[in-house]
Amino acid sequence: MDAAFPTFDAAVGPAALQGLLAMGGLIVAIGAQNALVLRQGLARSHVGVVVAVCTLSDWWLTAAGVYGLGRLIVDSPLALQVFRFGGAAFLAMYAARAARRAWQGAAAGLVAAGPAERLGPTLAAVLAMTYLNPHVYLDTVVLMGTLGAQHDGLARLAFVGGAGAASALWFSTLGFGAAAAARWLRHPQVWRAIDAVVAGVMAWMAVQLAAKPLL
Numbered sequence: 601m602d603a604a605f606p607t608f609d610a611a612v613g614p615a616a617l618q619g620l621l622a623m624g625g626l627i628v629a630i631g632a633q634n635a636l637v638l639r640q641g642l643a644r645s646h647v648g649v650v651v652a653v654c655t656l657s658d659w660w661l662t663a664a665g666v667y668g669l670g671r672l673i674v675d676s677p678l679a680l681q682v683f684r685f686g687g688a689a690f691l692a693m694y695a696a697r698a699a700r701r702a703w704q705g706a707a708a709g710l711v712a713a714g715p716a717e718r719l720g721p722t723l724a725a726v727l728a729m730t731y732l733n734p735h736v737y738l739d740t741v742v743l744m745g746t747l748g749a750q751h752d753g754l755a756r757l758a759f760v761g762g763a764g765a766a767s768a769l770w771f772s773t774l775g776f777g778a779a780a781a782a783r784w785l786r787h788p789q790v791w792r793a794i795d796a797v798v799a800g801v802m803a804w805m806a807v808q809l810a811a812k813p814l815l
Contacts, residue, residue, distance in 0.1 A: 665745020
């Protein structure tokens with residue numbers, strides 16, 4: 601019984617670290633979800649709710665992938681096509697909205713310069729950005745699921761915990777860090793620049809997704 605403990609300790613630590621680093625490398629990039637967290641953080645609007653939803657969603661999607669869902673998606677050509685073309689349409693729509701905000705500037709109702717948006721629409725937006733974006737599934741369910749499934753027992757659980765810790769750290773930094781810097785970032789020109797970059801990245805991702813298979 602005692603001899604099993606060194607093996608347990610040796611497996612759990614590296615698994616947790618792998619989950620932390622792998623998830624960190626995947627989520628630290630400009631994307632629809634990160635752009636929304638940044639925007640809410642700069643506006644100081646429902647930041648805690650947005651951070652919590654993004655973190656918990658990453659956590660449970662990673663767990664689902666690690667415990668079998670990732671393999672089901674990879675093995676289904678229909679599911680991959682749905683993610684491909686449905687996701688491309690979603691990203692194109694988001695790019696168009698961001699481009700419109702960048703073009704119209706303060707007249708478009710930038711939330712940093714006006715009243716905070718209600719919780720309902722904000723929650724609907726973050727859920728859409730999370731669960732209608734195919735890259736979320738490819739990253740958290742398929743890729744993280746493949747990595748995590750290589751571990752066994754508590755080491756697999758530690759991998760999921762490490763991935764969740766990375767999400768919590770990143771989204772908290774992005775949301776609350778942006779809120780702390782909001783007084784320097786309230787100028788409409790900054791919002792227009794952010795939206796212009798987001799529009800370009802989302803449009804590029806939509807084209808890439810529609811032009812070639814996911815895997």
